[in-house]
Amino acid sequence: MDIILSVNNLNFKDIISYPKIEIERNKATFICGQSGCGKSTLLKLFNVTASSTKGEITYNGNLIDSLDSIELRKEITLVSQTVFLFDGTIEDNFNQYYMYRSLPALSAKDMKKYLSLCCADFDLETKCETMSGGERQRVFVAICLSFMPKVLMLDEPTSALDESTAKRFFTNIKYYCSDNNITLIVISHDKGLANVFADNIVKLEKRLSI
Amino acid sequence: MKDIVEIQIWQFALVYLLLIIVLAVMKKCKINQTKLLAVASVRMTLQLVIAGLILTYIFENPHPLFTVVYVACMTTFAIHRVISKNKEINTKFKIAIAVSLSVSGLCIVVFFVCVVVGESIFNPQYVIPISGMIMGNAMNGTTLGVKTFRESFSGQRSKIDALLNIGVTPQKILLPFVNQALEMALLPTLNSMIGMGIVSLPGMMTGQMLSGTLPKTAILYQIAIMIAVCTVVCLSVFGSLYLGYKTMYNEKNQIQL
Numbered sequence: 127m128d129i130i131l132s133v134n135n136l137n138f139k140d141i142i143s144y145p146k147i148e149i150e151r152n153k154a155t156f157i158c159g160q161s162g163c164g165k166s167t168l169l170k171l172f173n174v175t176a177s178s179t180k181g182e183i184t185y186n187g188n189l190i191d192s193l194d195s196i197e198l199r200k201e202i203t204l205v206s207q208t209v210f211l212f213d214g215t216i217e218d219n220f221n222q223y224y225m226y227r228s229l230p231a232l233s234a235k236d237m238k239k240y241l242s243l244c245c246a247d248f249d250l251e252t253k254c255e256t257m258s259g260g261e262r263q264r265v266f267v268a269i270c271l272s273f274m275p276k277v278l279m280l281d282e283p284t285s286a287l288d289e290s291t292a293k294r295f296f297t298n299i300k301y302y303c304s305d306n307n308i309t310l311i312v313i314s315h316d317k318g319l320a321n322v323f324a325d326n327i328v329k330l331e332k333r334l335s336i
Numbered sequence: 337m338k339d340i341v342e343i344q345i346w347q348f349a350l351v352y353l354l355l356i357i358v359l360a361v362m363k364k365c366k367i368n369q370t371k372l373l374a375v376a377s378v379r380m381t382l383q384l385v386i387a388g389l390i391l392t393y394i395f396e397n398p399h400p401l402f403t404v405v406y407v408a409c410m411t412t413f414a415i416h417r418v419i420s421k422n423k424e425i426n427t428k429f430k431i432a433i434a435v436s437l438s439v440s441g442l443c444i445v446v447f448f449v450c451v452v453v454g455e456s457i458f459n460p461q462y463v464i465p466i467s468g469m470i471m472g473n474a475m476n477g478t479t480l481g482v483k484t485f486r487e488s489f490s491g492q493r494s495k496i497d498a499l500l501n502i503g504v505t506p507q508k509i510l511l512p513f514v515n516q517a518l519e520m521a522l523l524p525t526l527n528s529m530i531g532m533g534i535v536s537l538p539g540m541m542t543g544q545m546l547s548g549t550l551p552k553t554a555i556l557y558q559i560a561i562m563i564a565v566c567t568v569v570c571l572s573v574f575g576s577l578y579l580g581y582k583t584m585y586n587e588k589n590q591i592q593l
Contacts, residue, residue, distance in 0.1 A: 173501060174588050174590070175497070175500055175501065176590070177588060177590070191588075195588050195589040195590075196504075197503070199501060199503035199589075200502070200503035201503075203501060203503065204501040206498065206501055208494040208497065208498075210495045226502075226508060227503065266498075270502060273502060
């Protein structure tokens, strides 16, 4: 098994401790478990927006603490539960995010490609303020996916979607990621989705630290 | 020009009668702040009387030490006020504010008194009133700037997290907040410069003219002080936020206020 991320003896603020976890390269790993068991925190520890109290995480065999955190986040991109879009059109949003990343703007054709992958076939001129929560969520994933990270981490990406859209969304994302060698990590409450789309499932339990 | 008419104490006491009008309006509109009005009036009277006594003593017995101590107290008070209105920020940020406010304030005072006016930096008659105006404005500007920065930061946490998660550097994320807060802090000073001389004659100019200074001289002073105030607000807010925002992220590029 080719491991891209692995977790050993990990502990966060003595509140959450994690079992040994290994994430397989270019596969879709789903993380399941009840609220408060540390799913979102685990993703934040992976991209170093939070720091562990004890234990280690390795990425491609290197301790993540030894890597440059900005470069790491470009490779391991987290799409958090709280969606942020700028006021303005979808196109404006792509451009703003690309400006922040100091990248040349994406072509309209490419924007459409990523939107369509995320089941968000809206006109590029659509104002983001007027879109629903679920629509905004998909546009946000599309922008993050377009950066083509090595690892894409989605935190409850389909929480605001109906079942059939959620299935289409995951079908597209999963195939796109495996075609383009992107490792996918997904947090989902939906056991049905996990059973259909996951290559591996990590079950976290509420464990008190010792 | 005639020297100012000395106000007689009994005539002066009549001015307090005006407070009865305020009191009457408050009663009519059921504003429950009569106690505050009383406390504020008494405190203002006492504080100014004490300041007057101290200044009289210092002016009659000028000693460099007195001037230095007076200005030091003013600066400390200004720093204390800014920080007490922005308690949520971290300790290093507070130090950045203290350093910026005092350094920029004192540099402008020295430049104003020694270079523009051409007086000794220890002459209390010039240094104390000018420091008061400079420090007071620096205090208000910095309070506003830091408050704007802090509030827009807290209000836009989701934006900050989203940008961090896609690998944007903290500098790039935070600098727009710094720039926006600096602009907000400068606006009141710039706006007051625009209205100056049309609607209101500023306090210092009024005071100088009342005590017999020619309007020409009073105007020169006022122009100089307005430019100095604008500069000190700009420097103090810029310094506070520019040094301050760098205390908000660590070597792992995590951002916290």
